[in-house]
Amino acid sequence: MSIAVSVKKLKKVYKGKIPFTAVDEISFDVQEGEILGLLGPNGSGKTTTIQMLLGTLTPSSGSIEYFGKDLAHHRSEILSSVSFASTYTSLPYILTVAENLDFYGRLYGMKGKEITQKADPLLERFGILEKKKQPVSSLSAGQITRLMLVKAFFTDPRVILLDEPTASLDPNIAMEVCDFLSDRREKTGISILFTSHKMDEVAELCDRTIFLKEGKIIADDLPENLAKSISTFRLRLTIGDGMKRTVAIAENQGLPYSIEHRSIQFSLDEKSIPPFLNALMQAGVAYTSIQVQEPSLEDYFLKLVEKKL
Amino acid sequence: MNIRRISGVFFRYFYVLKKGPQQLSDLFYWPLIDILLWGLTSVWIQTYAKTSDLSLILLTGLIFWQITWRGSVDVSISLLQEFWHRNLVNLFSTPLKLSEWMAGIILLCLCKLVITVSFGALAVYVLYSLNVFTVGWAFLPFAALLLMFGWSLGYIASSAIIYWGHQVEAIAWMIGFVFAPFSAVFYPVAILPGWAQSIAWCLPSTYIFEGMRIVLATGTFPIDYFWISFVLNIFLLGFAIMLFTTMFKKSRNKGLARLQ
Numbered sequence: 001m002s003i004a005v006s007v008k009k010l011k012k013v014y015k016g017k018i019p020f021t022a023v024d025e026i027s028f029d030v031q032e033g034e035i036l037g038l039l040g041p042n043g044s045g046k047t048t049t050i051q052m053l054l055g056t057l058t059p060s061s062g063s064i065e066y067f068g069k070d071l072a073h074h075r076s077e078i079l080s081s082v083s084f085a086s087t088y089t090s091l092p093y094i095l096t097v098a099e100n101l102d103f104y105g106r107l108y109g110m111k112g113k114e115i116t117q118k119a120d121p122l123l124e125r126f127g128i129l130e131k132k133k134q135p136v137s138s139l140s141a142g143q144i145t146r147l148m149l150v151k152a153f154f155t156d157p158r159v160i161l162l163d164e165p166t167a168s169l170d171p172n173i174a175m176e177v178c179d180f181l182s183d184r185r186e187k188t189g190i191s192i193l194f195t196s197h198k199m200d201e202v203a204e205l206c207d208r209t210i211f212l213k214e215g216k217i218i219a220d221d222l223p224e225n226l227a228k229s230i231s232t233f234r235l236r237l238t239i240g241d242g243m244k245r246t247v248a249i250a251e252n253q254g255l256p257y258s259i260e261h262r263s264i265q266f267s268l269d270e271k272s273i274p275p276f277l278n279a280l281m282q283a284g285v286a287y288t289s290i291q292v293q294e295p296s297l298e299d300y301f302l303k304l305v306e307k308k309l
Numbered sequence: 310m311n312i313r314r315i316s317g318v319f320f321r322y323f324y325v326l327k328k329g330p331q332q333l334s335d336l337f338y339w340p341l342i343d344i345l346l347w348g349l350t351s352v353w354i355q356t357y358a359k360t361s362d363l364s365l366i367l368l369t370g371l372i373f374w375q376i377t378w379r380g381s382v383d384v385s386i387s388l389l390q391e392f393w394h395r396n397l398v399n400l401f402s403t404p405l406k407l408s409e410w411m412a413g414i415i416l417l418c419l420c421k422l423v424i425t426v427s428f429g430a431l432a433v434y435v436l437y438s439l440n441v442f443t444v445g446w447a448f449l450p451f452a453a454l455l456l457m458f459g460w461s462l463g464y465i466a467s468s469a470i471i472y473w474g475h476q477v478e479a480i481a482w483m484i485g486f487v488f489a490p491f492s493a494v495f496y497p498v499a500i501l502p503g504w505a506q507s508i509a510w511c512l513p514s515t516y517i518f519e520g521m522r523i524v525l526a527t528g529t530f531p532i533d534y535f536w537i538s539f540v541l542n543i544f545l546l547g548f549a550i551m552l553f554t555t556m557f558k559k560s561r562n563k564g565l566a567r568l569q
Contacts, residue, residue, distance in 0.1 A: 014563070047566070048564070051398070051564055051565075051566050054398070054402035055401070055402065055561075056397075056398050056401050056402055056561060056564065056565040056566060057561065057562075057563075057564040057565070057566070058558075058561050058562045075404075075406075076404045076405075076406050077404070079402065079403055079404045080404040082402075084398075084399070084402045086398070088395075088566075088569075089395050089396065089398050089399050089569065090394055090395040090396060091394065091396055091399065092390070092394040092396055093394055094394075104399075104403065107400075107403040107404060107405050108403065108404060109404075151399075
């Protein structure tokens with residue numbers, strides 16, 4: 001497998017009275033056919049990185065290469081095989097769906113018939129083919145997001161950058177989009193760089209995940225490995241009798257907990273679960289249901305945000 | 310009627326008014342421009358104008374000014390449209406080069422101009438029975454030079470817009486009229502005060518409007534005015550394109566996404 005995108009020591013410093021480093025010498029590669037998740041809390045540098053990868057923001061230092069070519073020197077050539085979609089941008093809303101796709105197709109050197117041939121199947125797949133002659137202003141937010149994805153894919157890119165593409169979509173549509181991305185990767189070998197706040201989606205879709213924090217890469221691993229690095233499990237009990245005793249035991253053992261009606265949830269290490277349940281039993285606490293949740297990528301993210309990593 | 314709610318509405322727009330000098334343009338800039346333009350025109354008409362072709366001179370000036378105005382506004386509005394539609398990042402993350410974008414805009418400007426001028430001339434003919442093409446073949450080189458001047462103003466305005474964004478978007482409409490009083494659109498340069506005449510003769514547009522009046526009055530084409538205007542236009546357009554390219558680069562340094 002060869003390298004599609006290579007980022008080396010990429011840095012962005014915003015000058016001002018107090019200079020601010022948004023991205024701090026990050027380096028990573030995206031392999032051909034790989035789906036890479038770029039995650040991190042707000043302000044961690046995800047969007048700044050994507051903007052630099054698109055050439056709409058000039059890096060302070062470092063290099064970006066696509067298929068061995070430097071973006072700074074081969075911008076137009078490189079971007080003819082790179083595409084982008086984001087929930088945070090839109091399209092000219094006075095133009096119809098077809099006019100927008102015609103306009104973007106032309107920017108990628110496509111001709112009228114070719115544009116229709118490539119765009120129509122995608123419009124159908126995303127359920128907006130019947131909207132083709134309607135202005136973008138008449139589309140819902142979810143439909144515009146799907147149109148952005150059509151715009152991103154109908155030019156047959158080799159690399160695609162997606163900035164929270166499912167943020168405004170209903171869960172069933174978001175799932176369809178993820179299936180589409182996965183399917184597209186299988187069929188075309190496209191490389192995808194993906195940012196999202198939906199951790200389950202990232203865990204499901206991405207081959208590899210990079211976590212950014214304060215402009216630096218703090219983790220670069222498989223999603224399951226990152227989740228495993230968190231030892232905290234969630235234990236949820238529905239208490240039949242002995243809520244006060246349960247709380248006292250938790251406080252005695254220094255376990256964080258939250259109560260909701262008759263349920264109580266604890267965060268604790270896997271090894272601490274048996275002795276804790278044993279202590280409850282000895283205190284005569286009766287619980288009617290028990291639920292143990294393994295750490296997920298979301299737990300990793302939450303830990304990151306809480307600055308515990 | 311609730312006075313508090315009315316005051317709420319009042320302050321909603323009052324706070325906008327306070328946001329910067331461009332918000333104050335409606336209060337000061339446009340009235341000043343109108344006073345200058347129409348005041349000087351009135352002075353000329355009242356004091357000096359003895360010509361029977363007064364209507365033709367004024368209306369030809371108006372049509373000619375439309376060429377500059379449209380050229381300028383079309384360039385900057387095309388850029389602003391990408392801001393309004395949150396499409397700027399989409400646009401410049403494609404293989405599109407800045408030079409290609411600029412060429413596309415200029416091509417569209419030409420098409421729109423042909424329509425605008427034809428419609429304007431027809432309207433003048435139908436409403437006032439005056440033919441603004443009385444200047445004859447001189448219309449073409451004059452129009453071309455005025456269009457170049459308009460594009461220069463458009464790219465200068467766009468240079469500010471691409472860097473500072475929405476907060477200076479009124480400059481798109483304002484910039485043309487800064488030069489209108491000095492360009493002697495409706496009256497001869499001689500009517501301006503001395504210091505203003507010095508500025509006027511530095512502008513490529515002044516030679517066109519003066520030239521237009523010479524053609525209408527004498528029927529001869531002032532070739533020297535044409536060449537001076539041409540050279541000034543080349544310098545100004547070159548400067549405007551360089552400025553826009555530089556400001557675009559500076560803006561990309563800060564990130565185009567911030568402008569949406």
